[in-house]
Amino acid sequence: xxxxxRTTIRPVRSLNLLSQEEIYKxxxxxxxxxxxxxxxxxxILNTDSEIDDAEEIFKTFADxxxxxxxxxxxxxxxILNAPAQSFVDGKIIRGIQEHLSSVLRDIIYTDFKILxxxxxxxxxxxxKVFRILRNAGVVKPGVTPNLVVCWGGHSIPRDExxxxxxxxxxxxxxSLDIITGCGIGAMKGPMKGAAVGHAKQQIKDGRYIxxxxxxxxxxxxxxxxxxxxxxxxxxxxxxxxxxxxxHCFVVFPGGVGTVEEIMYLLSILLxxxxxxxxxxxxxxxxxxxxxxDTLDNFLRQCLGDDITQLYDIIIGSPEQVGSKVRESIENVxxxxxxxxDAYYFNWQLNIDPDLQRPFIPTHENMAALKxxxxxxxxxxxxxxxxxxxxxxxxxxxxxGIREVARHGPYNINGDPGIMQAIDDLLQVFVREQRMKLGxxxxxxxxxxxxxxx
Numbered sequence: 001x002x003x004x005x006r007t008t009i010r011p012v013r014s015l016n017l018l019s020q021e022e023i024y025k026x027x028x029x030x031x032x033x034x035x036x037x038x039x040x041x042x043x044i045l046n047t048d049s050e051i052d053d054a055e056e057i058f059k060t061f062a063d064x065x066x067x068x069x070x071x072x073x074x075x076x077x078x079i080l081n082a083p084a085q086s087f088v089d090g091k092i093i094r095g096i097q098e099h100l101s102s103v104l105r106d107i108i109y110t111d112f113k114i115l116x117x118x119x120x121x122x123x124x125x126x127x128k129v130f131r132i133l134r135n136a137g138v139v140k141p142g143v144t145p146n147l148v149v150c151w152g153g154h155s156i157p158r159d160e161x162x163x164x165x166x167x168x169x170x171x172x173x174x175s176l177d178i179i180t181g182c183g184i185g186a187m188k189g190p191m192k193g194a195a196v197g198h199a200k201q202q203i204k205d206g207r208y209i210x211x212x213x214x215x216x217x218x219x220x221x222x223x224x225x226x227x228x229x230x231x232x233x234x235x236x237x238x239x240x241x242x243x244x245x246x247h248c249f250v251v252f253p254g255g256v257g258t259v260e261e262i263m264y265l266l267s268i269l270l271x272x273x274x275x276x277x278x279x280x281x282x283x284x285x286x287x288x289x290x291x292x293d294t295l296d297n298f299l300r301q302c303l304g305d306d307i308t309q310l311y312d313i314i315i316g317s318p319e320q321v322g323s324k325v326r327e328s329i330e331n332v333x334x335x336x337x338x339x340x341d342a343y344y345f346n347w348q349l350n351i352d353p354d355l356q357r358p359f360i361p362t363h364e365n366m367a368a369l370k371x372x373x374x375x376x377x378x379x380x381x382x383x384x385x386x387x388x389x390x391x392x393x394x395x396x397x398x399x400g401i402r403e404v405a406r407h408g409p410y411n412i413n414g415d416p417g418i419m420q421a422i423d424d425l426l427q428v429f430v431r432e433q434r435m436k437l438g439x440x441x442x443x444x445x446x447x448x449x450x451x452x453x
Contacts, residue, residue, distance in 0.1 A: 002084035003061075008069070008076045009092055011101040018068070018075055022108055027068045033111055036214055040103045040231060041066045043217040044096060045079070045086045047224065055401045057218050077104075099222050099229050102136065106231040109135050115233065125356045129232070129240050130345055136230045138209060138245065145247040145333045145343045147209070148325055149179045151261045152186025152252030153434055154220055163285040163318065164189030164252050170322030171250075172197020172206065176329070179246060181238075182210020182229060183220030186252040191225035209245075213238040216257075219396035234358045235389065239264045244346045247332045248279040248325050253291045255434035256391045259425070262295075263385035264355060266303065269310050270378035273350040276335055279328030280311040283321045294428050301421040302384060303377050354382045361390035361400050363407050366448075371414025371422075387412050387422070394447025395435055404447045413451035423450045 018026075025033045042064050046057060061081065069076040077100065086096045113135075114128050133139045148171055152164060168178060168190030178194045180187035191208040198206035210226035213235050222229055232238040242249075243265060251262060269277055282292055292313050299307050314321050333343070341348045359365065369383050390410055393400025404410065412422065426448070429435050435444050 003064075003081045004079070004084050004087050004090070006078070006080055007082065007087070007090075007092065008078050009097055009100070010074065010076055011104055012098050018108070022112065023068050023070060023075065025111070026104075026108070029065075033107065037103065037107050038064070038066055040107065040214055040217055041079070041100055042083075043221045044099045044103060045082045046218070047086060047096060047099075047221040055398050058398065093224075095224055095227070099226070102229040103231055106132065106136060110231075110233050120357075122351065122353050122356055125237070126240065126244070126347075126351070129237050129244060132232060132237070133230060133241060133245065133345070136228070138228055138230055139344050141342070141344050143344060145329055145336065146176050147179055147207075147245055147247050148176050148190075148329075149242050149246035149249045150186065150190040150252065151181065151249065151254065151258055152189075153254030153258055154183045154185035154187060155255065155434055156185045156253065159285055159287060160253055161185060161189045163283075165193035166318040167250065167252075167283060167321050168193025168195075169197045170318045171325060172203075173201060174322055174326045175201060175203060176325065177207035177209070179209040179211065179242065181216070181220060181257075182212050182222040182226050184223055186254060186258075187220070188223040188225060189252075190250070191223065195225060211238055211241050215393070215397045215399065218398070236356055236358050240351060240356065243268060243278065243349060243351070245344075246278070248281070248328045250281045250283055250321065250325060253284045253288045253434070255429045256388045256395065256426070259295075260385050260388040260392055262299075263381050263388060266299070266307065266310060267355060267378045267381035267385060268349065268351055270303070270307075270381055271350055271352060272378070276339070276348070277310065278346075278349075279325070279332065281321060281324055281328075282311055282313045283318075284315060286316050289315050291428070291432070294425060298421050298425045302418055303381060307377075352378065352382060354379070355385070359386045359389050361393040361410070362403060363410060366390045366410040366412060369412070369414065371412070371418045373415050373417065384418070384422075391426075391448050400447065409446060410448045411451050412448055419450050426450075 025031050026037055028034055042061055063081045065080045067078040069078050086093055110132060114132060164186045172194035178191050180191060195206060207228060208225045209228045210222050211230050211232060213232045215235060232241055239261065249265060251258065265280065268274060284292060312324065314324065336343055339348065369387055371383055394404045394410055430444050
């Protein structure tokens with residue numbers, strides 16, 4: 001693995017000036033904040049990697065480090081043994097330099113301003129999400145609704161990537177901006193396509209927002225198109241950021257992480273206190289028709305046939321997806337105007353506390369999930385979301401990988417019908433190689449086992 005032994009760079013855009021306490025906490029190699037910054041910085045510098053196993057990445061670059069060097073006019077970052085693909089002729093790529101600055105900004109703000117607060121009630125959690133986004137400059141008042149959240153897998157074949165890029169192009173032609181999880185695959189495709197669409201429309205300030213969190217960033221490094229990167233403190237705040245910012249959602253084929261996101265959103269849409277919906281479109285090329293049939297059947301089995309009223313499925317025809325999204329966002333604009341809700345942040349959306357509290361995927365917590373058809377639909381969707389969150393952790397997150405290595409696969413148990421639906425869906429993901437990059441059906445070792453009552 002090629003590495004750059006040593007380089008120094010100056011943060012750009014933000015936080016060139018740090019306090020002595022901030023510098024100390026980020027520089028102390030024994031401090032948790034330094035490890036967090038180091039891990040996120042490594043993920044940024046490892047962009048476009050074909051490895052999505054966080055433990056493998058950390059092992060490969062065990063000698064990597066990043067240090068803060070105080071200077072009379074701010075600080076410099078000293079980077080040791082960095083992945084070479086982030087440099088051209090010995091100089092760091094500008095976009096990656098900006099992403100490093102965004103990581104520095106968000107980690108410091110979150111640690112000193114957000115996590116230091118004791119309040120953990122739903123209102124205060126939403127307020128924290130808003131303040132992180134505002135500090136990052138992502139919240140922009142006075143802008144007409146035009147943010148499309150695109151979800152989908154990072155481990156997808158070329159034809160699915162090309163389709164996602166074509167949809168992004170159609171969205172860009174319609175002056176719509178893109179938010180994704182900032183990784184490769186179905187997260188990169190829409191941004192790349194939208195950039196071309198924006199260029200044709202002479203849009204110079206197209207927004208390609210990437211929202212990540214420390215647990216997933218190592219396996220989904222920000223792609224090169226992202227021009228606004230935000231690091232949220234955990235997956236729950238990351239997901240809340242998506243639904244508070246987005247005006248419409250387009251979901252491409254993906255794996256367990258994509259299903260986690262879908263169940264999170266559906267739990268919110270099913271909540272009895274949420275009267276206004278959020279447009280949701282499932283989209284994929286013709287070769288993915290069976291995929292969406294399987295996903296649709298899974299959602300019906302778990303949440304009932306009425307769940308289909310909350311989403312549209314469009315197979316092929318990227319132009320139709322673009323037109324549908326544009327029309328949906330115009331409806332959102334009218335609804336927000338009528339209710340006097342902000343265009344830039346969906347304050348009126350009710351999010352259940354179970355969706356805001358971090359779910360820690362220990363074996364005990366995974367086994368304790370209540371996957372019962374008797375639960376209210378929004379609560380069941382939330383529980384299913386947690387189950388898939390644990391599988392994501394066991395696949396690619398350092399904590400989950402270590403848990404499975406020590407204690408064996410997670411046990412997932414519950415209603416036989418739900419267990420069958422989950423098992424059928426996961427088997428399809430394994431067969432279609434949607435679980436981890438480069439691992440086929442024979443190579444993938446499940447981090448879970450389904451237990452039927």
